Amino acid sequence: LVSLISESVEVRVDQIAAGYTRVYEKDHYLLLGWNDNIFDIIAELQEAGRVSNRRHTKIVVLSDLEKKKMDELIMQRVDFGDKQHKLQVICRQGDPTSVVAQRRVGAGDAGRIVILAQRPEVASSDLSDNLALNTLLVTRQLGSKVPVIIESRTKDGRHMFSRKSLFGSADRNVVILSWREIVGRLGVILARAPPGIDRVFDQLMTFDDDEIYVRSYRELAGSTIAQASQAIQNAIILGVVEGGMPGKVQLNPYPHYVLQSMDELVLLADNADIVLSRDQVDLVQDPSVRRQAKPDTLQRASRKEHILIVGWRGGMDDILRQIDAPARRGTRVTILAGASVAEREALLRGETGDLIGYKNISVRHVVGSPLDATALARAARTGPTSILLLMRDRTEDLVIDEVTRSLDAVALSTLVLLRAALPHGCTPRVVVEVMDPNSAALVKSASPHAEAVSRQGIFAKLTAQATENPLVARVWEILLSQDHENIVFMPLSSILPPHAGSHPLSFRQLTALAWQRHCSLMGLIRTDGSLDLNPLDKDAPIEFEKVQSLVVIAKLSY
Numbered sequence: 001l002v003s004l005i006s007e008s009v010e011v012r013v014d015q016i017a018a019g020y021t022r023v024y025e026k027d028h029y030l031l032l033g034w035n036d037n038i039f040d041i042i043a044e045l046q047e048a049g050r051v052s053n054r055r056h057t058k059i060v061v062l063s064d065l066e067k068k069k070m071d072e073l074i075m076q077r078v079d080f081g082d083k084q085h086k087l088q089v090i091c092r093q094g095d096p097t098s099v100v101a102q103r104r105v106g107a108g109d110a111g112r113i114v115i116l117a118q119r120p121e122v123a124s125s126d127l128s129d130n131l132a133l134n135t136l137l138v139t140r141q142l143g144s145k146v147p148v149i150i151e152s153r154t155k156d157g158r159h160m161f162s163r164k165s166l167f168g169s170a171d172r173n174v175v176i177l178s179w180r181e182i183v184g185r186l187g188v189i190l191a192r193a194p195p196g197i198d199r200v201f202d203q204l205m206t207f208d209d210d211e212i213y214v215r216s217y218r219e220l221a222g223s224t225i226a227q228a229s230q231a232i233q234n235a236i237i238l239g240v241v242e243g244g245m246p247g248k249v250q251l252n253p254y255p256h257y258v259l260q261s262m263d264e265l266v267l268l269a270d271n272a273d274i275v276l277s278r279d280q281v282d283l284v285q286d287p288s289v290r291r292q293a294k295p296d297t298l299q300r301a302s303r304k305e306h307i308l309i310v311g312w313r314g315g316m317d318d319i320l321r322q323i324d325a326p327a328r329r330g331t332r333v334t335i336l337a338g339a340s341v342a343e344r345e346a347l348l349r350g351e352t353g354d355l356i357g358y359k360n361i362s363v364r365h366v367v368g369s370p371l372d373a374t375a376l377a378r379a380a381r382t383g384p385t386s387i388l389l390l391m392r393d394r395t396e397d398l399v400i401d402e403v404t405r406s407l408d409a410v411a412l413s414t415l416v417l418l419r420a421a422l423p424h425g426c427t428p429r430v431v432v433e434v435m436d437p438n439s440a441a442l443v444k445s446a447s448p449h450a451e452a453v454s455r456q457g458i459f460a461k462l463t464a465q466a467t468e469n470p471l472v473a474r475v476w477e478i479l480l481s482q483d484h485e486n487i488v489f490m491p492l493s494s495i496l497p498p499h500a501g502s503h504p505l506s507f508r509q510l511t512a513l514a515w516q517r518h519c520s521l522m523g524l525i526r527t528d529g530s531l532d533l534n535p536l537d538k539d540a541p542i543e544f545e546k547v548q549s550l551v552v553i554a555k556l557s558y
Contacts (some may be wrong), residue, residue: 039461
């Protein structure tokens with residue numbers, strides 16, 4: 001008997017050590033799969049829980065790695081030192097496409113689910129997406145009805161936030177995120193926008209500052225957007241989700257739009273606890289919000305540009321489409337990469353097999369290595385107005401050994417060479433894609449005019465926000481798409497009436513004036529350089545001489 005008990009105990013201990021025991025949790029975060037993004041995603045989910053005043057964050061991870069290995073890596077890369085907010089990460093080994101394995105980690109009882117892409121050394125992009133579909137179907141088989149966030153590795157961009165993709169065909173309650181499209185689109189925005197826009201996006205993507213919320217307030221039904229903005233004391237209305245339907249997100253709405261009971265508001269706020277005032281001010285009769293025709297088409301860039309793209313990776317067609325949409329006709333795009341012109345054109349062909357055409361840009365191809373100073377000088381000889389330095393795909397052959405030089409090191413080396421290759425007096429906006437968020441400071445050191453876009457950091461932030469509320473993903477799709485409303489800077493003088501003079505106005509009054517110009521006011525850039533989104537006191541007078549520019553959402557280009 002003692003022998004049998006000892007043997008049973010040993011088996012149980014082995015099962016626990018190997019990560020094959022059942023997890024008895026409910027309403028937990030469930031991460032299915034494993035790749036390098038997981039550490040930043042865990043950190044962002046922890047921050048989301050802290051900001052939401054939850055006492056602890058419970059995360060369960062299921063992947064094919066050994067439990068001991070997962071535990072070691074998470075302890076090395078994740079900070080568990082916050083004593084005010086407890087983080088618990090439980091790892092289990094198993095196949096995410098297995099019903100038995102998912103049942104062991106409580107997939108049917110999870111509150112939120114994230115399906116991570118397969119690691120490049122494990123599966124190709126297409127196979128990774130197919131395995132994600134299998135994983136999704138298993139979660140639904142186990143009774144889970146919660147929204148699922150899926151990381152896609154496809155290179156053609158068709159799956160980004162798509163409702164008509166492979167996943168959408170199986171389940172409409174799913175959000176698809178692709179780092180290639182997210183990072184590429186943000187890179188295009190930062191390369192073309194004036195300095196400072198990066199701070200706005202950084203603040204919106206973190207849980208520390210004001211962020212995007214989507215909430216339903218049925219007590220505001222029957223009010224106009226203008227009236228609702230007066231009733232909400234500690235937030236700014238950015239848009240409305242008509243009927244709560246993901247496909248009907250309208251940013252920068254008409255101020256006279258009347259809210260319905262099923263509508264949800266897109267808000268910029270510092271927390272989810274929105275304060276409503278019963279003293280609503282009727283602005284419907286105010287001339288500052290009178291009904292006007294809102295422009296239906298994007299107001300294009302005010303000048304022709306020359307954009308230099310250094311490097312080549314998956315998602316290039318999406319990057320070029322995003323540049324083309326708001327560009328003024330005659331804008332030039334030069335691409336320097338090692339791939340031949342024939343290879344590039346083959347990758348840029350659409351589903352019909354025809355080469356994708358662009359309405360406003362012309363594309364010039366330069367063949368050469370981004371680490372070749374001569375090739376860089378040839379590509380930059382006409383003086384680009386902005387430069388986008390792309391991060392290579394892992395599967396792409398590198399000129400130097402990837403073991404001894406990381407992807408970020410290659411990008412930084414190219415940036416240093418690029419500075420010397422530019423014509424005298426040419427100081428373009430430079431955006432560099434990097435893998436590690438810690439490389440951002442190195443990018444600034446290498447070039448004071450450069451901005452870094454971190455794949456792991458940006459993707460983790462948006463994944464965490466979409467996990468908290470899937471409708472936020474649709475808002476970000478609009479904000480990152482160049483043919484929709486954009487976040488732009490406007491001079492204060494552009495919204496002031498001729499007779500305004502120097503008499504101070506409040507933020508609420510400026511908001512009403514901004515509506516006249518078909519834009520939604522988000523905040524201010526002050527003359528000392530500080531960014532003030534969603535000001536705390538919206539009724540306090542603002543001294544015009546201390547305002548450098550306004551931060552608005554509008555159907556404008558940069």
